[in-house]
Amino acid sequence: MTGAPPGFAVLVVGAGFAGLYAHHRLRALGLTIQGFEAAADVGGTWWWNRYPGARCDVESMDYCYSFSPELEQDWTWSERYATQPEILRYLNHVADRFDLRRDIQFDTRVTAATWDEAAQRWRVVTDRGDRVSAQFLVMATGCLSQAKDPEIDGIETFDGEIFHTGRWPHEGVDFTGRRVGVIGTGSSGIQSIPVIARQAAHLTVFQRTPNFTMPAKNAPLDQQAIADRKARAREIREAMRASRAGIVVPMPEHSALGVDDESREALYARAWDTGTLYGMVAAFNDLLINRDANDTAAEYVRARIRSIVDDPEVAERLSPRNHPFGTKRPCLDTDYYATYNRENVTLVDVRETPIVAVTPTGVRTSADDFELDAIVFATGFDAMTGPLLGPDFTGAHGRKLRDRWAAGPRTYLGIATAGFPNLFIVTGPGSPSVLVNMAVAIEHHVDWMADCIAYLRQRGLASIDATTEAEDAWVDHVNEVANVTLFPHANSWYMGANVPGKPRVFMPYIGGFPRYDDVCRGVAADDYRGFTLTPATSPEPAPST
Numbered sequence: 001m002t003g004a005p006p007g008f009a010v011l012v013v014g015a016g017f018a019g020l021y022a023h024h025r026l027r028a029l030g031l032t033i034q035g036f037e038a039a040a041d042v043g044g045t046w047w048w049n050r051y052p053g054a055r056c057d058v059e060s061m062d063y064c065y066s067f068s069p070e071l072e073q074d075w076t077w078s079e080r081y082a083t084q085p086e087i088l089r090y091l092n093h094v095a096d097r098f099d100l101r102r103d104i105q106f107d108t109r110v111t112a113a114t115w116d117e118a119a120q121r122w123r124v125v126t127d128r129g130d131r132v133s134a135q136f137l138v139m140a141t142g143c144l145s146q147a148k149d150p151e152i153d154g155i156e157t158f159d160g161e162i163f164h165t166g167r168w169p170h171e172g173v174d175f176t177g178r179r180v181g182v183i184g185t186g187s188s189g190i191q192s193i194p195v196i197a198r199q200a201a202h203l204t205v206f207q208r209t210p211n212f213t214m215p216a217k218n219a220p221l222d223q224q225a226i227a228d229r230k231a232r233a234r235e236i237r238e239a240m241r242a243s244r245a246g247i248v249v250p251m252p253e254h255s256a257l258g259v260d261d262e263s264r265e266a267l268y269a270r271a272w273d274t275g276t277l278y279g280m281v282a283a284f285n286d287l288l289i290n291r292d293a294n295d296t297a298a299e300y301v302r303a304r305i306r307s308i309v310d311d312p313e314v315a316e317r318l319s320p321r322n323h324p325f326g327t328k329r330p331c332l333d334t335d336y337y338a339t340y341n342r343e344n345v346t347l348v349d350v351r352e353t354p355i356v357a358v359t360p361t362g363v364r365t366s367a368d369d370f371e372l373d374a375i376v377f378a379t380g381f382d383a384m385t386g387p388l389l390g391p392d393f394t395g396a397h398g399r400k401l402r403d404r405w406a407a408g409p410r411t412y413l414g415i416a417t418a419g420f421p422n423l424f425i426v427t428g429p430g431s432p433s434v435l436v437n438m439a440v441a442i443e444h445h446v447d448w449m450a451d452c453i454a455y456l457r458q459r460g461l462a463s464i465d466a467t468t469e470a471e472d473a474w475v476d477h478v479n480e481v482a483n484v485t486l487f488p489h490a491n492s493w494y495m496g497a498n499v500p501g502k503p504r505v506f507m508p509y510i511g512g513f514p515r516y517d518d519v520c521r522g523v524a525a526d527d528y529r530g531f532t533l534t535p536a537t538s539p540e541p542a543p544s545t
């Protein structure tokens with residue numbers, strides 16, 4: 001872009017599930033839109049995370065858009081849990097079908113945004129030198145888009161190759177005949193480890209925290225299941241939106257402590273066999289709030305691990321004992337535990353023998369040197385706040401977002417943050433986001449924002465800003481509902497615990513999607529209760545804006 005800074009009605013940052021839908025929805029309002037995306041194309045999570053074994057863990061037929069019934073009928077998923085290439089194909093199809101690339105500039109990262117009080121606009125700068133202004137700024141930058149590198153000395157000295165699951169090379173990586181180390185056993189590690197193990201000459205897994213993972217029971221979708229689903233698509237979508245986690249899950253009625261051992265065991269066995277994230281968590285109604293109840297689920301999974309893994313010592317090392325079941329994001333896998341029965345796989349517990357350094361030839365722990373040709377960092381993300389604190393945001397009165405959130409993120413509804421007018425965050429901290437089916441959460445947020453922007457423009461209002469009082473009350477509520485649960489007891493990325501120095505705050509809203517939706521609707525219906533709405537200072541807005 002050259003010449004005078006162009007002005008737009010809305011700037012959308014990010015072109016994943018959220019950014020794409022934001023373009024579609026906002027364009028329908030007749031607004032001028034500019035999009036910026038750091039990646040070279042659309043897809044977000046599914047553009048970046050191309051590691052072997054990457055796939056969704058919410059079922060494909062649920063993990064997709066609902067805004068277009070025609071799209072829903074035309075697109076057919078091939079597997080119960082789609083692979084990364086298939087999800088990326090889907091998002092490309094959506095971008096083509098609705099002509100969404102038109103306003104997006106790729107390979108461009110937003111580096112700073114400053115609220116211009118006089119003009120009531122955001123002034124935005126990118127790493128390619130673009131300078132644009134927009135009345136509204138929509139951060140569709142994702143919760144899990146800032147890959148987190150491990151803090152280990154000597155990484156730069158390694159003679160072999162280094163990969164991060166969240167920035168995987170597009171041409172793929174062939175590990176055949178190589179000695180590979182995987183550092184990290186969260187979701188990406190658990191998905192990739194079995195696949196890498198089948199290829200590599202030897203795989204060494206460096207595990208700090210064992211995670212609870214359940215078999216995905218992935219399979220091709222049969223034609224009948226697809227036809228049934230399409231026939232009931234609208235009805236199911238409504239049920240999804242009315243459900244706690246954006247997925248239709250039967251609500252459990254019983255406490256895990258209110259049934260005898262045999263019945264409990266039988267229920268867990270059925271839940272385990274559902275091959276879903278929620279099966280086990282939803283087996284009883286108190287697993288996430290009562291530690292004794294939770295222990296029964298945790299012990300069930302540990303017994304499963306012991307039954308799969310041949311070596312009792314390895315089984316014990318793989319058994320999570322330092323966090324309640326379900327309080328770190330549980331994982332779905334294909335042959336994860338069985339992978340440790342392979343002769344070419346070694347598990348290293350880095351709590352017992354910490355990694356001291358990466359050396360030119362591999363990884364050194366306090367006990368051993370492991371010679372490696374390649375190292376894979378499956379170390380996850382600076383979740384939720386990372387992508388929002390990356391750019392240098394300056395709000396009203398010169399206030400920096402980094403300062404405002406120094407003790408942890410503060411938002412109203414996870415959508416707005418006081419002192420940063422007209423800044424909308426899609427699935428931000430303080431919203432259900434990562435605790436629910438994100439396809440549902442994203443559509444919900446984008447719809448709410450688009451309705452809000454339409455409301456403001458219809459009334460000639462220049463800006464909307466959350467009040468500190470409304471924000472404080474929301475933050476208190478988010479904490480209050482989190483503290484009723486066992487979630488804050490885990491050192492999870494939900495708590496920011498995977499990033500040294502990050503404030504320990506439970507970031508997502510755990511009150512359930514319907515309750516959250518009710519609040520959001522109520523706020524909008526009450527003329528945006530909790531926000532300050534400011535009329536335009538100049539009578540005539542600029543033509544393109």
Ligand SMILES: Cc1cc2nc3c(=O)[nH]c(=O)nc-3n(C[C@H](O)[C@H](O)[C@H](O)COP(=O)(O)OP(=O)(O)OC[C@H]3O[C@@H](n4cnc5c(N)ncnc54)[C@H](O)[C@@H]3O)c2cc1C
Nearest residue numbers: 014016017018038044045056057058109110141142145438
């Ligand atoms: C491996 C993996 C599997 C997952 N599986 C599931 C699942 O099964 N179900 C589920 O509900 N969720 C899942 N998730 C969560 C997933 O992130 C969301 O479902 C969804 O893809 C998020 O979409 P988004 O558009 O909000 O963000 P993203 O897809 O993360 O897109 C954000 C985009 O913003 C861009 N961006 C960020 N900052 C800037 C900047 N400053 N300037 C320009 N561009 C920027 C990024 O490059 C990125 O492309 C998974 C996540 C991962 C990593």
